[in-house]
Amino acid sequence: MGLGRRELLLGSGGLLAGAAGCAGPARTGAGPASSAVPLPTTTPWRPDRADVDPAVKLRAVQVVEAIGAWPAGQGGAAAAKRRVAALGAAPSLVDAAGPLLPTADEAVLQVVDAQYGGILADSASVLVVCRQWTPGHATGTSGTTVDVRLRRARPRWEVTALHPARPGAAAPSLPDAARGVLAERRITLPPAAAADVRSGHVHESVLRALLRLAITYRMYVSVIRSGHPRDVFGTDRPSDHPRGRAFDVWQIDGHAVVDPATSRRLVERFMRDAAAAGSYNVGGPVRLSGGAAGQFFTDATHHDHVHAGFTT
Incomplete structure (x- = not known):
């Protein structure tokens, strides 16, 4: 299973309590342009070897990680497209990244889990659940869930579309x-x-x-x-x-x-x-x-x- 996934127990607004599968460039502290609160260290997510098809999940997560995490000075859609292209995926996927690509000088992203939204012989949906931190927003409350669509191809599964979560605005009152x-x-x-x-x-x-x-x-x-x-x-x-x-x-x-x-x-x-x-x-x-x-x-x-x- 992904490194430390069983130990990843985050409160709905908490900071990382342990590494759990996932994310962009690992870092240990904030850079000169960052807030006083250092961004957490993250780890690349890895599928469980007993999964139905680990390669499907890994491919979906790699694209999400490439879009949602970047070192200082490499934010923005153009840089994200270069990172995605380096994976051999379509740079146009970035156009649908939405909340995965906030305006920030740098960001780190931790994939909490990747689960199937569906898997068939030649197509799949992988729901990539992630938390994201940017300077000034280092509380772990940011992040999204991305419905990543894939189709079977050679030499690897191909990501065809991204559908980030759109929860809507908070209600004025709750039951x-x-x-x-x-x-x-x-x-x-x-x-x-x-x-x-x-x-x-x-x-x-x-x-x-x-x-x-x-x-x-x-x-x-x-x-x-x-x-x-x-x-x-x-x-x-x-x-x-x-x-x-x-x-x-x-x-x-x-x-x-x-x-x-x-x-x-x-x-x-x-x-x-x-x-x-x-x-x-x-x-x-x-x-x-x-x-x-x-x-x-x-x-x-x-x-x-x-x-x-x-x-x-």
Whole structure:
């Protein structure tokens, strides 16, 4: 698995507590043009060798890292295009980078996780979850989730499109459940997922289920609403995520779902508890029996996370 990924437990607004897969040029402090707060050191993300197709995720992450991190004096779209071109990817991808390319003299980026939004024989969606720091904004609250689309090619998978998360503005007021999720230390939210909750567009059933699961588990959420494909990948069926009626978890009690060393009993128990918390559609790497018809499922896409979807 990626270096130190099981130890990466960041609060929804916290600084790095350990290296976890990912990011641009490593650095140890701020340069002359930086703020007084040094930018954190980051590490390149690496896929787990037991992943369905590690090369797909690695390619997606490499492009995101190339765009979202740069040393002092090398900001801007033109420099990002040169970095992407050096990878053998299309420089035009930078035109869709959006929040991944803020106006700043320098930036560092840490990929928290890369999970499948879908993987088929010749195409894939990889959801690259990242935190980003720039001078003057070194609190770890910045960052995004990028839906990276790829197609099979030689000698490597080719990145064809980037779709960064667009959570929307924060709501003027939030229900108690939303405030509870944002405050719950046992629920870690990356920037895009936290912004989803603050937007007020996450369904109450999702929020209540997260709080119920947090009584028993420490969870690292990867995706809630934004940054996920609009349709179930490879189909024309709308996904529950963009409607604010689903969440994905990539790490349970400090253990990555994709890691073969993670207890399958732990993952199975979490999946069953997600169903008991109200999810009609629970997916993960474990094939489960019981439940309502079609309530549990497993496939290659859900080899690396647990999905919980809700109808009401």
